[in-house]
Amino acid sequence: MAVVLTKASPTVSLAKHGVASGLIRVNLNWTSPRAVAQREARAGRGGLFRKMQASLRASTLKDVDLDLGCMIRFSDGSKTVVQALGDAFGAVDRFPYVALDADDRTGARAAGENLVINLxxxxxxxxxxxxAYIYDGSGDFRGLDAVVTLTSDQGQGFEVRLDDCPPCAHACAIALIKRQKGELIVGREVRWFTPQDGPGVQDVISRAYRLGMKWTPGRK
Structure with missing residues (x-):
């Protein structure tokens, strides 16, 4: 059973849970309102009228493209990012030892999006x-039921729920994993961002955490 990181209990030591090596998978899963409406329309529960209502609702909703990423600062001071934007998918067996497996553009992918970190x-x-941030679609995270789970090779799980989203917030710093007294500590952040016109969301987040990263516009 996954350890849920909450406001009351926001940090956990990976080493104290026996996670000191191997791979740890970071999974982002969410529910697209359009995908839910489409499933309801196909299921046709409640008769023809309910099916027509669900079909109409699905046609008015947009898919949500929610992206997972990881900004990394290394012990030697170098830094990089792993994300779908700019095709910066990374690698597990070589620098930066973090990789993104796919870009789920609708929320319909059962496995969601996954980052793998080589411990x-x-x-x-x-x-x-x-x-995580909304690349395209819904204006904020409300109603997406977004959950991030970190799972080790040995099966230990740690969960962060992206709840309590304020209106119009379309980006979230989920968790900060940092070295402390020789071990990695996972800390729940769930810090919301609502960037206006100007710097991109990655720039706003990296400035907030003083990561010293420089950004250029990118596409995917």
Whole structure:
């Protein structure tokens, strides 16, 4: 059963849970309102009228493209990001030892989006900031039921729920993994951002965490 990181209990030591090496998978899963409406329309529960209502609702909703990423600061001071934007998918067996498996553009992918972190190289990491943002679609996270789960090779799980989203917030710093007294500590952040016109959301988040990263416009 996953350990849920909450406001009351926001941090956990990976080492104290026996997670000191191997791979840890970070999964982002969410429910697209349009995908739910489409399933209801196909199911046709409640008769023809309910099916027509569900079909009409589905036609008015947009798919939500929610992206998972990781900003990384290394022990030697270097830094990079792993994300779908700019095709910066990373690699597990070489620098940056973090990789994104896919870009789920609708929320319909059963496996969601997954980042894999190679803890065999954890001594190289200083900070890993997990974040998510809406690339396209809904204006904020409300109603998406977004959940991030970190699962080790041994099966230990840690969960962060992206709840309490304020209106119009379309980006979230999920969790900060940092080296502390020789071990990696996972800390729940769930810090919401509502960038206006100007710097991109990655720039706003990296500035808030003083990661010293420089950004250029990108597409996917």
């Amino acid at each position: 065999d190289h954890q001594a190289d990491f200083s900070k890993l900031l997990l974040f």
